[in-house]
Amino acid sequence: MKRRAVAVAVTGMNARPDNPGPGLAVARCLKESRHLDARVLGLSYDALDPGLYLPQWSDESHLLPYPSAGEETFMARLAGLHEASGFDVLLPCLDAELPTLSRLVPWLDKLGVATLLPTAEQIRLRAKDRLNELAAEAKIDCPETKSLFREDFLANAAAEGFDYPLVVKGLFYDAKIAHTQDEATVAFRRIAGEWGLPVLVQKFAAGEEINLTGIGDGEGRLLGPVMMKKRALTDKGKAWAGISIHDEALLAAARRLVAATRWRGPLEVEVMRSADGRLSLIEINPRFPAWVYLSVGVGQNLPEMLVRLALGEKVAEPSPAPAGILFIRYAQEVIVPLSDFEAIVTTGGLHV
Amino acid sequence: MNPLDSSLVPNGTPGMPREAQFPSPEIIGRLAVSNSGFVFDPVSGASYSVSVSGLAVLRAIQSGATDMNAIVQSLSAEFEATPAALERDVMEFAGRLREAFR
Numbered sequence: 001m002k003r004r005a006v007a008v009a010v011t012g013m014n015a016r017p018d019n020p021g022p023g024l025a026v027a028r029c030l031k032e033s034r035h036l037d038a039r040v041l042g043l044s045y046d047a048l049d050p051g052l053y054l055p056q057w058s059d060e061s062h063l064l065p066y067p068s069a070g071e072e073t074f075m076a077r078l079a080g081l082h083e084a085s086g087f088d089v090l091l092p093c094l095d096a097e098l099p100t101l102s103r104l105v106p107w108l109d110k111l112g113v114a115t116l117l118p119t120a121e122q123i124r125l126r127a128k129d130r131l132n133e134l135a136a137e138a139k140i141d142c143p144e145t146k147s148l149f150r151e152d153f154l155a156n157a158a159a160e161g162f163d164y165p166l167v168v169k170g171l172f173y174d175a176k177i178a179h180t181q182d183e184a185t186v187a188f189r190r191i192a193g194e195w196g197l198p199v200l201v202q203k204f205a206a207g208e209e210i211n212l213t214g215i216g217d218g219e220g221r222l223l224g225p226v227m228m229k230k231r232a233l234t235d236k237g238k239a240w241a242g243i244s245i246h247d248e249a250l251l252a253a254a255r256r257l258v259a260a261t262r263w264r265g266p267l268e269v270e271v272m273r274s275a276d277g278r279l280s281l282i283e284i285n286p287r288f289p290a291w292v293y294l295s296v297g298v299g300q301n302l303p304e305m306l307v308r309l310a311l312g313e314k315v316a317e318p319s320p321a322p323a324g325i326l327f328i329r330y331a332q333e334v335i336v337p338l339s340d341f342e343a344i345v346t347t348g349g350l351h352v
Numbered sequence: 353m354n355p356l357d358s359s360l361v362p363n364g365t366p367g368m369p370r371e372a373q374f375p376s377p378e379i380i381g382r383l384a385v386s387n388s389g390f391v392f393d394p395v396s397g398a399s400y401s402v403s404v405s406g407l408a409v410l411r412a413i414q415s416g417a418t419d420m421n422a423i424v425q426s427l428s429a430e431f432e433a434t435p436a437a438l439e440r441d442v443m444e445f446a447g448r449l450r451e452a453f454r
Contacts, residue, residue: 208396229397245397273396275454323394324384 003037007086008307009078009113012093012287013044013051013058017331018234022093024050025293027057029303032296036304041087047344053336055351060085063348071100075107082111089114089310091303095172098123098286116215116265116310118286125261126284128169128200135281138256140271142281143167143205147198154184157201167202170195175237177204205272205280210247212254212271213289215306216263222255223309224300226321228291232328239291241328244298244321253279266306297325372420372446374413375453385410393453400452405431409445 008030012023023042030038042051042058045066052061062081065073081087090113092101101108102120109115118126125134128145135142146153146162157166168187169175172195178184184201191199214225227250232241254269268285288302295302298321308315343350374380384392389407391400402410405427412426424438431438 210397231397243397243399245394247395323397324392 001034003033003035004308004311005037005039006088006307006311007039007041008089008091009041009043009081009087010058010091010093011043011064011097013042013061014046014049015051017329019236019238020290020329021049021051022288022290022292024054024057025290026091026093026288026303027051028293029296029301030307031057033301033304033307036307038307039087041081041085043081047341050334052344052350053334053340059351061344061350063344067096067100071104074100075104078108078113079111082113087113089307091115091306091310092117093287095285095287114310114312116218116306118216118261118263118265118267122261122263123286126267126286128171128202128283129198131281131284134257134260134284138253138260138281140253140256140281141278143203145169145200145202147200148188149197151185151188153201154181154188157181157184162201162203165204167204169200169202171198171200202282205274205282207272207274207278207280209282210245210250210271210273211289211291212250212269213267213292213295213302214254214258215266215302215309216258216261217309218262218264220259220262222258222263223315224295224302224305224318224321225251225254226295226298226300226302227251227323228294231326239327239329241326242291242294243327244294244323244325246320246323247273249273249277249279253281257281257284266302291327294325294327295321297327298322372423372442373450374446375449379453380410380413380449383410383414385414398452405441406445406448409442 010023010027012021014021015024027040027042030040039059040057042061043064044052045064051058065077090108092098102117102123105115105117129147131145132142165177165179167175168178168184168191170191174191174195176187178187188199210229212225212227215223217223227245227247228242229245230239230242234240250271257269266288268289270283272280272282292302300318300321305315340350382394389402391402408427408430412423417423417426420439423442424435427438
């Protein structure tokens, strides 16, 4: 089969073992595509992100300015990279990038960069502080969530119906189960310091976490769903090992969510399944998860499907993903010559 | 369910067969059971190991045996034990299954 040549810029090439970004897994999926001959531009924010130095998955690596540098700086960097390296598709992998990049879709179109991203409204709908409304619309239980700008609430949480344990979350990242007011206060301060305000508190939903990833076609259909149960966790609760599953209730819930939002682009749905089988929606992430390489393992390469859809190809719905395929992560070191590190630090690019 | 110690030692006198309560046929039916005794639940993602006797019970109920007599009869072709001992093991295994698939 002749593969279509395409250049894809992928963000989120960080890969800390306790909380890896999805970019490296997405890049790996693209490099293993059966339909695409993908040249990957790995984009990152930190010169020590290992994905920048793995040429088997990132043909070119570049630094991006932090969002705090402002939207104009960010746009100028993307335009410069596009002019120098010519990429056809942008596939962002970090939650915090999505609101900006979603706004920039018309500008990216003009630049000649294809995307398949949720709209700004869709991103707002799945925001952690608005998840209850969306869950109600899709008829899925969802633990009550409250936005906090001050930690006072934690002292009277029980009186407000938030018994301990409860979950303290950042608006974009991070979550900590707090069993006492002291633990909640420590988590509030740490998360507020790292990710800003508001900090969210969510009622604790007991059970087992199960996750689904797939692609919304923008017209209400969920494509290529892959479901996973974590089998081993890092200290941050991220999957260190997982296994593909098939849960009809989770699939139906995800389909309702995608239909309710007419979701466009990748997503991850996180739910808790209680002992009696009830599902509670915990989060919707507007991007592929770090475990997306499992989609290759079960025979449906989701990043490949997304790029093909972004390029306007018709993609056949793949067969249902089989249950019982495991992934197990491991950590290893990449040896980096000083000259490569120097190139990233001083010029912001490598393998150019 | 791991490990399942269903001893098949003769014990006691046969009485009236008791009813064993297993998880629903839907749950039992979806389990992937290998000859090694490895059991995988494709819905929960959980996996288990069962002993030779536990495997025989699972096979019997997956193939449609629903009452104790039918299960014990199926097991007696494979294990040298009195019906009473087999029945006791089936009851114990059914309890473990219920616990695993609450």
